[in-house]
Amino acid sequence: MSMLSEIVTALKDRFADVADSEFRGQARLVVPPLHCLSAMRCLKNEYGFDMLVDITCVDYLNFRDATDRFGLVYVLANTESNLRLIVRVMLNEPDLAVPSVTPLWEGANWMEREVWDMFGIRFEGHPDLRRILLPEEFAAHPLRKDYPLQGRGERHNFPVLTRAEA
Amino acid sequence: MAIELPENVVVSKLDSLANWCRKNSLWPMPFATACCGIELMATGASRHDLARFGAEVFRFSPRQCDLMIVAGRVAMKMLPVLQRIWQQMHEPKWCISMGACASTGGVFDTYAVVQGIDRFIPVDMYVPGCPPRPEQLIQAIIDLQDKIQAEGTIEGREFTTFVRQQRKRALMELPIIGASQIRTLPRQGVN
Secondary structure: OOOHHHHHHHHHHHOOOOEEEEEOOEEEEEOOHHHHHHHHHHHHHHHOOOEEEEEEEEEOOOOOOOOOOEEEEEEEEOOOOOOEEEEEEEEOOOOOEEEOOOOOOOOHHHHHHHHHHHHOOEEEOOOOOOOOOOOOOOOOOOOOOOOOOOOOOHHHOOOOOOOOOO | OOOOOOOOOOOOOHHHHHHHHHHOOOOEEEEEOOHHHHHHHHHHOOOOOHHHHOOOOOOOOHHHOOEEEEEOOOEOOOHHHHHHHHHHOOOOOEEEEEHHHHHHOOOOOOOOEOOOHHHOOOOOEEEOOOOOOHHHHHHHHHHHHHHHHHHOOHHHOOOOOHHHHHOOOOOOOOOOOOHHHHOOOOOOOOO
16 A cells, blocks of 8 residues: 555656645645546545545635635545545636546535535536525625625525514 | 492403413424524423423424524524514414524624524514523513513504503613604603
8 A cells, every 4th residue: 555655756746737745744735727637536546545535625815925816625535544635726716617526426516516605616517516505596605705704785685574464 | 330240250351361361372483593492492391391381382383383482593594494484373473582693693793694583573572691591581481471461462463552562571671772762761860
C-alpha cells in the first residue's frame, strides 16, 4: 500500500499544475479544475480512495494573502489503509464550474447540491443540481462572504395572516 | 319583575358560559421545533402536569386542536408550514409564542430565520425565556384562560379592540406602542 507522500508525488508527476502542501500532518493536493475529474478517478481507481467523506467550499473573499476566490474541498478516505487525502480545487468568477464526481462516488450527489445551494458553484454532469436546504425560490447563495448576514429580505416575503383571514 | 329561582340555578350570559367551557379544555397543538419543545413536553408530563389546567391533551393534528404552541425558532422554509397548520385549525383558536426565538428570532438573526412569528400569524401570548421553564408556560396558559374568559370568542370579536387588550393581565404593566393607544393608558408613578 502506497504511503500518502508517494501518492502525492505520483499525482504531481501525472497531472500538470498540481501543487501540494501539508498542514498538521494532513496531506493536501491542489488540482486545477481542468484535471479535477481525471485526478479523482485516478485516486479512486488506482490508489483505493473508495470513500468520499465530504465536499465543502471556502470563500476567500477579503482573506489575507488569498489569490483565488473559492476553494472547493474534497476529503477522500481509503477504507483499507485508513489514508486520508484532501483535494482542493480553486475557482474564480465568472468560471464557477467543475465536473461532478457523482459518477465516481454516488454520495457526492447531495454534497454537491449543498455546495451549489450555499456557494453557487455549478457541478457539470450532476444528475439533479437543485437547491437542497434553502427554498426553491431563494435567489442568492448565502454562504458567500459578500452576502449580508441578515439576508436580503427573503425572510419577509410571506403573506401575513390576520385573525379575520384565518 | 323579579323571577324566583331555586338556589341551585345560576343565571349567566351564553358568551360567558361558552368561554368558561373553552378555557378549561384547551387542546394544544405542539409546533415544537427546538429546545423549547423539550420544556413543552416537560410541561405536559407528570411532574409539571398541565392536566391541572385542563390543557394536557396534545394532538398532532391541527383539526383536533384549538391552541397552537409555537416552541422554537421558525426557519424561513418552515413558515409556510406554520401558516398552513394555523389555517387548518378550527375557530375558536389561540396561539402561544413560546420562547425568545418564536417571539423575536432570538439569537438567530440570520437570512434563514423568521424574526418573530407574530409578523406572519396572530399571537395571543408571548412567553419569554430561552427556553422558558414549564412554570412560565403554565402561567401563559393561565393568562390565556383569563383572556379567553374576558374577551369572548363568539362571532369572532375576540382580541380586537383596545379595551379588550387592556384586560390582558400579562401585558398590563407594559406600554403598548401606538400613539392613539398611549393616551388611554393609565399613568403610573410619574407625571
